[in-house]
Amino acid sequence: MMNTSNNYALEMDQKDPLRQYRDEFYIPLQSDNRPYLYFCGNSLGLQPKKIRAYVEQELLDWQNLGVEGHFHAKNPWMPYHALLTEKMASIVGGHSKEVVVMNTLTVNLHLMMVSFYRPTSKRFKILMEYSAFPSDQYAVQSQVKYHGYDPEEAIIELIPREGETLLRTEDILQTLEEKGDEIALVMMGGVNYYTGQYFELEKITKKAKEKQCTVGFDLAHAVGNVPLKLHDWQVDFAVWCSYKYLNSGPGGIAGCFVHQRHEKRDDLPRFAGWWGHDQSSRFLMGPDFHPMSGAEGWQLSNPPILPLAALNASLSLFEEVGMPALIQKSRHLTAYMEYLLKEIDTNRISLITPADPTQRGCQLSIRVKEANKTLFQTITQKGVIADWREPDVIRVAPVPLYNSYEDVYQFAQILQEEVKSNR
Structure with missing residues (x-):
């Protein structure tokens, strides 16, 4: 007691x-x-002591090897991001090919919506929670406008019942039942940044799939904090940052999940970059883009090694625990x-x-x-x-x-x- x-x-x-x-x-x-009594890990996680050694290793290899560090560093930089894949996948409940560490959260959100927000004249709306984190609101509004729609008409906000603060799962499911045929994308936060409510993502995804809606989640306040099973739940995509509960440092590198059923889809548009190109022919420098299979195919540029090293150090603790x-x-x-x-x-x-x-x-x-x-x-x-x-x-x-x-x-x-x- x-x-x-x-x-x-x-x-x-x-x-x-x-x-x-x-x-x-x-x-x-x-x-x-x-x-201090530090209770702000939902905004910026504290620094793991081992980060210094991880980052200093890369600084030392850069110092001693220069560009050859891409191939001959203790942890070669070319495939360095792959060192984090299994650790990250276990935290979000994904397979290794479904997860990649890259970019920052809102960049990844835009990249995902380029591919997965495919509005039509009859199905063009996006469902999101009321009072989502402002960056999500801005990103969704800008994507809607980019496709020529009015956000007032195209964005459905889930609003709590009068006199209540939290969203009821039954109300979310009812909205999907009633308006699902108009919804192209469900784009919600996993945990609401303001109330701390962890939405029932499995139930939401299941209902959305029944209505043939694409499903994506912003897991900024969920990753490393709550149980996630993105693959099993059949979520289409998810994005997250790593500087909150994952303790990667201010502005640390972010992550992305793309379900394996999309890994070889040629019909999905995407913004391409050379790091997402098939690695076996990447350095042939050809003019045509051939994406890697899985989430790695959405990469744009070679990732920053020092932020990767910082996150790698923190993820080693998650792997232990x-x-x-x-x-x-x-x-x-x-x-x-x-x-x-x-x-x-x-x-x-x-x-x-x-x-x-x-x-x-x-x-x-x-x-x-x-x-x-x-x-x-x-x-x-x-x-x-x-x-x-x-x-x-x-x-x-x-x-x-x-x-x-x-x-x-x-x-x-x-x-x-x-x-x-x-x-």
């Missing part, structure tokens, strides 16, 4: 089979050398934070993230009454690194790789003290 004592937190940390992984990360320090163990700790640690927050006797704050652990990751979104940002500012001054999202939410994410139960306990104590002070 959970309780509100510090002894409980200390006991849980002692029992935590993943506790040693906290020491694999740099925890930012305050001016008095006390570690495994997603099942991470999710098990995540659910218990997040439930503990939820329990402590609900024990705070106040009407100044409330949780808007789903209570069902299968419908959220580790993020909890705390709504502040009257959108008073002062509470966020005061807990920041007390050593909490979280983030504020307009108009009224403090987002906190107890990440299982490096956050402890004592972190959570101390955060709840600070928040309770500030809530009670009425500042």
